[in-house]
Amino acid sequence: MRARDVMSKGALTVAADRTIFEAVERLIAARVSALLVVDKDGKLEGIVSEADLIGRVGTGESLTTPLRRAAENIAEAAAFVRSRSQHVADVMTRKVVTADVDATLGELAELMVQHHIKRLPIVEHGAVVGIVSRIDLLQGLLSQPRSVDANASIAPPDETLGQRVEDALRQHGWAAAWEIDVVVQHAIAHLWGVVPDEQLRRAFQVAAEQVPGITAVDNHIHVVPRAVTGGLFR
Missing domain, CATH: 3.10.580.10 (CBS-domain)
Structure with missing residues (x-):
């Protein structure tokens, strides 16, 4: 990486x-x-x-x-x-x-x-x-795979897959208000960010899972309720 x-x-x-x-x-x-x-x-x-x-x-x-x-x-x-x-x-x-x-x-x-x-x-x-x-840097290090699949070389480049995931997320109106970082390593999409409820967290994961070429999604998004943030979220 x-x-x-x-x-x-x-x-x-x-x-x-x-x-x-x-x-x-x-x-x-x-x-x-x-x-x-x-x-x-x-x-x-x-x-x-x-x-x-x-x-x-x-x-x-x-x-x-x-x-x-x-x-x-x-x-x-x-x-x-x-x-x-x-x-x-x-x-x-x-x-x-x-x-x-x-x-x-x-x-x-x-x-x-x-x-x-x-x-x-x-x-x-x-x-x-x-x-x-x-x-x-920490997100990248945590996204490193424990092992590399022998078939990973035939998959699209991680950079291409990362762009596909970002494009897929932008297609959804509910995703526009949240800053979610995407890191793809060996076809595994890692999602990072903060959202106010579990339903949104799950929605981002499902959207990423639908991207062709993505073999798995590691969802690192944290749920922080609005009441806790004191109005930080829009």
Whole structure:
């Protein structure tokens, strides 16, 4: 299994000349912990994470001043942050460790451990095509088969089957609201994600089982009731 098999396709980016305020907005809206920083030509310049942004909202100031202003007037505090915000280029991490799309899971794990990082941008011919987080890597490792069927070589490529499963799920209106990750290894589809009830969990499994070429489905989807999430689900 390679980086291309477990990566989250595409990557959220932010321009280096954007303000920290804009970067924070994008992080919150996308519910991610980091953004890749690119120049006007789309070339990778760095990465900006929550850690880079904490305490850097104001120029040379901590969060104390905006918080005090917020206690008095929310609109005034927001205006203060926008006017004083530094740019992403001022706080981003410039040295970015990347991996090739054909890197093995072992190579990805070694890079993460060696450089003490939580995510790896994945590149192909110099362009960023995705990103692998620790959870992506763990999902891939857990999806490794205990043994390989001798007939597996005659089956369609796992990448092709993975795309077929994703396409099949998108055909169902009830599936659109849920972010389900699909990893196919030796024709076995592994489903990952969170849904609010067992009926939805089962529906995703049945849909994946109907895809030609898929020999089995390992359903790792967790059920977290709406009442527990406090309205997290749409």
